[in-house]
Amino acid sequence: MNRDFCGAGASPGKLSSEHQGAEHASSDDVPQPTRVVHHEDGVAWLGRQALPADHALVTSLPDGSEVPHLGFDAWRAWFVDAAALACAAVDDHAVSIFFQTDVKRDGRWVDKGFLVQKGAERAGVELLWHKVVCRAEAGTTTFGRPAYAHLLCFSRGLKLAPAQASADVLPRLGAMTWARAMGLAACDAVCRFLMAHTACRTVVDPFCGLGTMLAAANAHGLSAVGVELSRKRAARARRLELPGLAGQRSTLTR
Numbered sequence: 001m002n003r004d005f006c007g008a009g010a011s012p013g014k015l016s017s018e019h020q021g022a023e024h025a026s027s028d029d030v031p032q033p034t035r036v037v038h039h040e041d042g043v044a045w046l047g048r049q050a051l052p053a054d055h056a057l058v059t060s061l062p063d064g065s066e067v068p069h070l071g072f073d074a075w076r077a078w079f080v081d082a083a084a085l086a087c088a089a090v091d092d093h094a095v096s097i098f099f100q101t102d103v104k105r106d107g108r109w110v111d112k113g114f115l116v117q118k119g120a121e122r123a124g125v126e127l128l129w130h131k132v133v134c135r136a137e138a139g140t141t142t143f144g145r146p147a148y149a150h151l152l153c154f155s156r157g158l159k160l161a162p163a164q165a166s167a168d169v170l171p172r173l174g175a176m177t178w179a180r181a182m183g184l185a186a187c188d189a190v191c192r193f194l195m196a197h198t199a200c201r202t203v204v205d206p207f208c209g210l211g212t213m214l215a216a217a218n219a220h221g222l223s224a225v226g227v228e229l230s231r232k233r234a235a236r237a238r239r240l241e242l243p244g245l246a247g248q249r250s251t252l253t254r
């Protein structure tokens with residue numbers, strides 16, 4: 001964990017860690033973004049949701065190594081089901097966005113972009129864009145996890161005009177708050193897309209980990225809702241702060 005990104009000490013008390021439903025303190029009359037983190041199973045939570053039109057879903061579904069009790073085949077099926085459920089929970093004119101890094105297993109490549117697309121197809125949503133996020137410089141040979149991650153955006157009803165395009169290849173992942181985090185450059189690109197091209201002003205991450213996407217959303221003035229199975233991570237997700245993200249990208253991303 002890079003302590004630079006932890007809210008503890010950055011602005012103590014700004015977000016309450018005492019209870020779910022913590023909110024940023026308001027200043028003057030400017031509406032402040034809120035953050036709520038639920039400690040529960042993200043799949044069960046998603047199954048009860050029909051998210052409002054101004055809520056976007058942005059998440060990284062857990063890798064098989066995070067749910068070892070399932071075994072590989074059951075994890076693959078679970079992953080596709082969870083992607084379908086996540087896409088189905090989103091309003092027709094909102095978006096669902098997935099940040100996923102492939103893995104290699106037994107000499108074979110496990111393409112999580114493909115698995116997300118299987119779930120998306122089942123849910124009846126269409127691909128709006130597919131970005132490649134470089135985890136290492138182009139041309140680098142990596143022997144473990146690949147040198148890039150997928151960033152995929154789907155919607156049932158929204159379409160984008162050619163003039164609404166943005167970079168397909170993000171040259172950097174950006175700093176990471178922990179080993180399984182979504183890189184801050186990717187979080188930043190997602191927030192900028194949501195604000196410029198959608199009516200979504202709340203980000204929902206049903207597998208929120210330490211809350212990187214939630215904190216990035218708040219830094220951009222967007223509200224956030226997270227769900228996390230681990231009680232400790234949920235508690236940390238309520239506290240994480242990324243105060244410089246929206247205004248000082250160059251000092252935070254690398």
Ligand SMILES: C[S@@+](CC[C@H](N)C(=O)[O-])C[C@H]1O[C@@H](n2cnc3c(N)ncnc32)[C@H](O)[C@@H]1O
Pocket residue numbers: 040041042043059060061062063066067180181182206207208209210211212213227228229230233
């Ligand atoms: C890839 S990590 C998410 C990282 C997060 N995007 C971040 O940047 O901090 C996936 C998270 O899903 C959590 N998880 C695993 N199974 C879950 C479930 N059924 N419901 C909710 N969270 C779950 C794991 O504890 C882990 O923190």
